[in-house]
Amino acid sequence: MSVRAFSFIIFFYFVRKADCKRIRKIQRFLRFCNFPRTLKIIFQMKSIAVYPGSFDPVTNGHIDLIQRSSALFDKVVVAILRNSSKAPLFSVDERREMLESAVMGIGNIVVADFSGLLVDFAERIGASVIIRGIRAISDYEYELQMALMNRRLSNRVETVFMLPAETYSFLSSKLIKEIASHGGAISGLVPEDVERRLRARFNEA
Numbered sequence: 001m002s003v004r005a006f007s008f009i010i011f012f013y014f015v016r017k018a019d020c021k022r023i024r025k026i027q028r029f030l031r032f033c034n035f036p037r038t039l040k041i042i043f044q045m046k047s048i049a050v051y052p053g054s055f056d057p058v059t060n061g062h063i064d065l066i067q068r069s070s071a072l073f074d075k076v077v078v079a080i081l082r083n084s085s086k087a088p089l090f091s092v093d094e095r096r097e098m099l100e101s102a103v104m105g106i107g108n109i110v111v112a113d114f115s116g117l118l119v120d121f122a123e124r125i126g127a128s129v130i131i132r133g134i135r136a137i138s139d140y141e142y143e144l145q146m147a148l149m150n151r152r153l154s155n156r157v158e159t160v161f162m163l164p165a166e167t168y169s170f171l172s173s174k175l176i177k178e179i180a181s182h183g184g185a186i187s188g189l190v191p192e193d194v195e196r197r198l199r200a201r202f203n204e205a
């Protein structure tokens with residue numbers, strides 16, 4: 001006999017002659033028998049998501065996605081990919097500093113970096129979700145390929161695609177670097193700290 005069935009028999013036995021106080025006690029006991037919820041409370045199971053990328057540098061599009069995902073998950077780990085085949089403009093430490101100052105006001109965000117397989121990193125930190133951004137159809141093909149490959153590598157991690165605000169749907173780190181390299185206006189598209197660093201970097205050159 002299941003715990004639930006047993007509880008119901010006890011419940012109805014008492015109900016016949018019980019007063020209201022006793023009924024409330026029994027109801028509390030029954031609620032306690034809701035095991036998944038009880039276990040969740042006991043072990044404080046958290047939904048952890050990882051948001052991987054190059055973030056070279058972080059843009060307001062990335063930040064928009066970070067803010068949206070911070071409302072959906074208990075913890076979001078923004079993870080800078082270390083062994084990117086792309087030649088980066090900023091070092092991992094610089095990218096981390098820029099990200100950290102950009103997400104300072106959001107409580108449940110952590111910035112990290114990783115190398116190797118993303119699914120291995122996700123499993124290591126207990127993340128069950130990978131967040132990726134889709135700006136336009138052009139992103140979809142590559143992202144789909146990555147998501148399906150990651151699913152093949154690990155069925156414990158699920159990819160979630162998110163859309164930024166329309167105002168950021170044309171933004172990319174690559175475009176920002178190109179505009180900044182020609183002295184174009186990038187204010188409002190990246191955090192002020194990033195804007196300052198980009199100017200400094202291209203004035204040095």
Ligand SMILES: Nc1ncnc2c1ncn2[C@@H]1O[C@H](COP(=O)(O)OP(=O)(O)O)[C@@H](O)[C@H]1O
Pocket residue numbers: 052053054055056059060061062065131132133134135139163164168169170171172173
């Ligand atoms: N403006 C933006 N709006 C929403 N998502 C974005 C934007 N720019 C980049 N992303 C998403 O953020 C993630 C990381 O992007 P990026 O830093 O370019 O790293 P990657 O090298 O993995 O493409 C990707 O999923 C990308 O689609």
Ligand SMILES: [Mg+2]
Pocket residue numbers: none
């Ligand atoms: Mg990209």
